[in-house]
Amino acid sequence: MKHLLLALSTCLLALPGHADTVSVAVAANFTAPMQKITAAFEQETGHRVILAFGSTGRFYAQIKNGAPFEVFLAADDETPAKLEQEGLSIKGSRFTYAVGQLVLWSPQAGMVDAQGQVLKTGRFNKIALADPKLAPYGLAALETMTRLGVQESLRPQWVLGENIAQTYQFISTGNAQLGFVALSQVLNDSRMAQGSAWVIPEQLHTPIRQDALLLRKGQNQPAALTLLQYLQSEKARNIIRASGYKI
Amino acid sequence: MDHETLQAIWLTLQLATATTLVLLTVATPLAWWLSQTQSPWRAPVGALVTLPLVLPPSVLGFYLLVVMGPQGPLGQMTQALGWGVLSFSFTGLLIGSVIFSLPFAVQPLQHAFEALGPRPMEVAATLRASPLDAFFSVALPQAQSGLITAAILSFAHTVGEFGVVLMIGGNIPGQTRVVSTQIYGHVEAMEYTQAHWLAGGMVLFSFAVLMGLALLKNRHSRVWP
Secondary structure: OHHHHHHHHHHHHHOOOHHHEEEEEEEHHHHHHHHHHHHHHHHHHOOEEEEEEEOHHHHHHHHHOOOOOOEEEOOOOHHHHHHHHOOOEOOOOOEEEEEEOEEEEEOOOOOOOOOOOHHHHOOOOOEEEEOOOOOHHHHHHHHHHHHHOOHHHHHHHEEEEOOHHHHHHHHHOOOOOEEEEEHHHHEEOOEEOOOEEEEOOHHHOOOEEEEEEEEHHHOOOHHHHHHHHHHOOHHHHHHHHHOOOEO | OOHHHHHHHHHHHHHHHHHHHHHHHHHHHHHHHHHHOOOOOHHHHHHHHHHHHHOOHHHHHHHHHHHHOOOOHHHHHHHHOOOOOOOOOHHHHHHHHHHHHHHHHHHHHHHHHHHHOOHHHHHHHHOOOOHHHHHHHHHHHHOHHHHHHHHHHHHHHHHOOOHHHHHHHOOOOOOOOOHHHHHHHHHHOOOHHHHHHHHHHHHHHHHHHHHHHHHHHHHHHHHOO
């Protein structure tokens, strides 16, 4: 059986045209900009890109256990560094493709002020953040609250999203009146979609660096390398900036 | 085992116990009605009860979040009653679990009641037992195996619940962080050793429950062939 599978996969790999398809694992927070970048990339190069969106920790587990991804766009810089150390990626392929911006957001107008004073008053039912243990945006939110000296006073009002997308859902459905999410989530065509927000100043938390890298499975995949180069092009960077990231 | 893990296990057991008790109370009359009625409502109600079996937990969890939220109908009601919003609370999880495991309680009971046939109740009626009396002293004891199956399955299914809890729980330690979400957290945080301990325990627990259920069924079928 094992031999059969091996033979079958060798056949598949040898098929012409396969080299033009790239499988990419993308951090959930980067979904919207990546779809735009991919569309432009496919049009310009004729390559096909298959995108899988999910959490960085889960992708790590899957890649370690043989998932067929060739490129990985993580939500942090630690996981890619770890993959590199463990020899699961091509050395030297790692780079920061976007720096995330944290925002305190509420769908209610006037709820969040421009200085974030609302955190000191605590006049809200719940405050949502991504689990600091799991999500870099959650960790940044924790650091911000610590820096502002409100971590302990607000703790009873915390609700933790498993990732940044779920955190957004808690807030947008009104179950938590406000919370920390990614700027990219509340921007719609570079403008605030609704509600009130405070973009957290950079000095209040460690930068949320999101790194990309070429995985071992993409070693002999020219299209994978082309995609990584395209991510660093000015055209892609403009899309990334317009989506609420710095680069 | 660290404090958070013990907390998660304790909370899971509390949630499963509470869910089982509520479910047996709710599901018994519901299953009885479904097994006896000729009403045109039988089919739609039966379908509604079975719905959580086929719906992905993400759908159920998402709608619960919306319905329990401050703008949702249930949320508006609980707020008017002064209970606040139920999402991210034990009560909220309990409501979610009861809905999620409803078919696991109703179906074994309904099958057990249907298997009785009309005879026992007719005999009880000729002996002048009131319908309620007949139900408690004839139907329910005879449907005992269905009742036990319903209880075990509700309990086990609640312990194994994940998607709904994740959506409406908010993962608060000691309040809404149960074993399944704790395992998920360990995996996502790449703490595989802790994940293995809990996950392995979960496999053993589930196996023991199903094995116990199978042995129980064997015994019952020998007593009542």
